[in-house]
Amino acid sequence: MHTASLFIELGSVILVLGLLGRLAGRYGFSPIPLYLLGGLAFGHGGLLPLSASEEFVATGAEIGVVLLLLMLGLEYTAADLVTNLKAQYPAGAVDFAFNALPGAAMGLLLGWGPVAAVVLAGVTWISSSGVIAKVLGDLGRLGNRETPVILSILVLEDLAMAVYLPILTALLAGAGLLAGSVTLAIALATAGAVLFVALRYGRLISRFVSHDDPEKLLLVVLGLTLLVAGVAQQLQVSAAVGAFLVGIALSGEAAEGAHTLLSPLRDLFAAVFFVFFGLSTDPTSIPPVLLPALALAAATALTKIATGYWAARRAGIAVRGRWRAGGALVARGEFSIVIAGLAVTAGIEPDLGPLATAYVLILVVVGPLAARWTEPVAERFARLWSGGWSPRRQRPAPADPVAVPAPLSDTGRPEAPVERAAADTPS
Template identity: 85%
Template sequence: MHSSAVFLIEFGAIILGLGLLGRFAGRFQFSPIPLYLLAGLAFGQGGLLPLNTSEEFVAIGAEIGVILLLLMLGLEYTASDLVSNLKTQYPAGLVDAALNALPGAAMALLLGWGPVAAVVLAGVTWISSSGVIAKVLGDLGRLGNRETPVILSILVLEDLSMAVYLPIITALLAGAGLAAGSVTLAIALGVAALVLLVAVRFGRHISRFVSSDDPEKLLLVVLGLTLLVAGLAQQLQVSAAVGAFLVGIALSGEVAEGAHNLLAPLRDLFAAVFFVFFGLHTDPQSIPPVLLPALALAVVTALTKIATGYWAAGRAGISVRGRWRAGGTLVARGEFSIVIAGLAVTAGIEPSLGPLATAYVLILVILGPLTARFTEPVARRLTGLFGKAAPTGGAPAEGAARNSGPQETAVGQDTVSRK
């Protein structure tokens, strides 16, 4: 009875604290993710007030949070959207991966962490935060800008790449050899291709089967199906998150929209718990030794993201000012960088990887909105100093926002869905 009371007090305090932190972040119009991470640091190993009784429940909640993040991500896209983006925007995706994954891999190797940690840190530095970026675009009134579809296409490709990247990471972290890892990856790609094919041809039938006019029944069916598929995927060593992502892709139309509205509060709750859980397993005293490498990595990958956006927007015929805006907007890292690092922390491959990832995300989730706002004016001023006036442009284009794709995948934000 006593332990039950302590659990309720601890977990209730966590949820209340997250709510207050979220309100504080909303008042000052910035992402709550860094505050959630700091809260985890404060109540975790070596923190101000370590939690004991509720830690196991928080761990389960964190796993559900990752599953719901990927499910909601899948609900944003139809299979045809993903295929179309792959066909038209894959060069930008390749440039994005090369410029932003390689610095993370190089840093891990320079620190002597080995090839597995290098693959993990490559993912941490590669994936931008869709949630933070979508919020910034809305706050700055840029949803209708000509460069915005380019930004969102890159984010879509990054999200899609998670379906391939996560099984690779899962196999590597499990210590699978080359043969076993190849089988795991082949299974994951085969399942993903099968789900896309089924979603394109039979998506309406699947959605009709899941559909219900009763919100309670729809919530139970979609959530139950997602957890079941995620569990089966994990049994096959494919990754529970990938299973959830594929369930989201398979649903479309009114079912996807209804499921999104019902599941958004649950996602926000459990995703916030996930960030806290990650912080709980990071000793604050372990951050100072990796702060300089994290800062160096943040600076380098901020510049490579700016270069990625500039090149991709230029390829799409956007003006110079729009190119700078596109690059600056892509800088923020957030939820999926922590998801990737969390897998490595759970596997225990490198003790310093978690602290470095925490510091790295904290830096860029704060820096990202600033680069989105000021990269173009600073570039214009510097260009003017050298006597080259940048051409004007990047004005909102009719229909750009309407065709710009999913606007949100993160904690606490409204979503504009392509479905």
């Protein structure tokens, strides 16, 4: 009887997720907010609370986090990370200062203590790579001059996760200064060793893992990932960090094949993860934290726009491209929920989960809108400010030179830009 209830609940949840995903795809926005709302509906205090399948959903959610970080690591090679770190670390520092510190300040202002402040700093710091990549593709901006700047900031954020997550894990576990320092040292040493091995012997590793039979490739990569994630967890290092490092170590045909095979699994278990996070949040706890969530969302949307503008200006991008870069970075999503989920599991602060849920729901909806409208709205305000714009007398502005993508130099930074009219650039 228990098995029948389990199948009925799981089937219902997965069917609803599929329908929600189709609805989101039909209207061209991220399904993450719908998954979170679905989790709220299935959780305690929701419309259809689950009972038999909670343990299975919790395990599936952990696998979802591991697969999310593995797929993220597969996107980059060790050489890519090192190159981006050397070329764009000032932009990463500005990104941290502009976006992590407001979250930490809000946590302290709410009286949640330093550990919750560190968690909230991570929630507001990390942009959603998945949402941003989809938005750039939908808007036809993958070839734009500012896109490498956007991707560089996302890569630096992902790389920073390898340092941030072990620190957070130690803090959530209540480890003292000595134990926390040992955990961080182990994590940094492991990350450094993996990067070194990937740089020197990445082809050999990928050749060992790679196989013409998709079934064998899937089993080896998935088994290796779960094994490394489990070992990392035993060492008090986040399992997500272990999965991320496995993804970095793979390259070439092995990485491409694994990416193709694991994408459906990642999507399934990631959706289960968002549902699980919603299950952990009582819907009645969201209204009391809605105002702080709105204030934090407004503040950090502006700071992300400022981050992208500054980074694009440093790279020599034209003004329009600077605004586009800033608007594209606004969306938060999967990794903000991953970070908040760690804190919810540890039982740090009861209001942190609802605040993170409301915050992500707001910005995952506002993010695509900001990517589309930041540039024209900024241009209109600039004309109003200069006194040369009138709704009745508006004339088309002359084409603003926007640089097309330039080849990367040996340092990883673009060479001298090539200019062309904005009318030829996808908007």
